[in-house]
Amino acid sequence: MPGIGYESVVVRKLRVEDAAQYRAFRLEALRAAPTAFTSSYEEENAKPLSATIERLAATGRPDDAVVGAYYAGRLIGIAGLSVPLRRQERHKATLFGMAVAPHASGCGIGKVLVRQILQIAASVDRLTQVGLTVSEGNLPAERLYRSCGFEVWGREPRAVIIDGRPIAKLHMVRMLDRPRPV
Template identity: 40%
Template sequence: MNIRRLKVADVQGYRELMLQAYELHPEAFTSSASERATLPINWWESRLTSRLDVILGAFVVDEPVGIVGLSLEHRLKARHKATLFGMYVAAAHRQGGLGQQLVQAALDEARRHAFLRLVQLTVTAGNDPAVKLYQRSGFVLYGLEPMAIRVGDEYFDKIHMWLEL
């Protein structure tokens, strides 16, 4: 297993894995598979080349099987914060600690930026395995956003968590 920052050459695998995530777990992501599937490949590439987003992937050989993102804040007054986003591990690679490794890799990346003081994230209420994963990494709950997203006719709350670096 190799965890590294994604490059433009990884764009197809990144796109496919994220579309799988959106399709299989629509309640876990704010974006939907249908809206992201229509985006041109250069949109996906821009995520990988952005100076404010760091997308990390876990690879088996050359195939991405896990993804996590870290978004840096561009506004000066909020520059001390980063957001962990887009966390996903393909079903066949769960239960082996890969999620924990990806979160740790994102936190290691955050610590490389001396100006960062905290990392925040949201997780869908009721997704207990994800909440426990983040808690094991040191994140603590600080709020609940009711009806944060809607999938079909169903609404899902989002738990807000943060970690001081």
């Protein structure tokens, strides 16, 4: 969609009332790009809307967040942050569920979402790093994450198997407590 620019996009934390729209967007992303995600369309589609509401409510998980990017009032991108509850893991978080609508791809929306997640992460007390996984061969996503300061620290062969095909995942991390490389 020509004309979408990151400067005209509104990014905000999703609320419980956004659950149906978020669920529909996420399901479409899972259906359209199954190798990009660890979750499958079939498993997620089988879950009731109440599971999505619980995720957005984040009851008992005050540092978790799911953000949405809106253009002209329409959801065009999503990303989430999950912070472990166990004390010995509370220094790290995971960026999950990153997706941008195909018509908005290449417009800088992904970078806006990742930066918003990193900003939220930086505000969480004692959080020093954010990790993620990206499917090997998903070069646009890998380039995006690298441009936001993430570095590959490992490769997991056969991390997921989709339609009998093994997909490796690259594990990436962005340290919050050191200056970002220029």
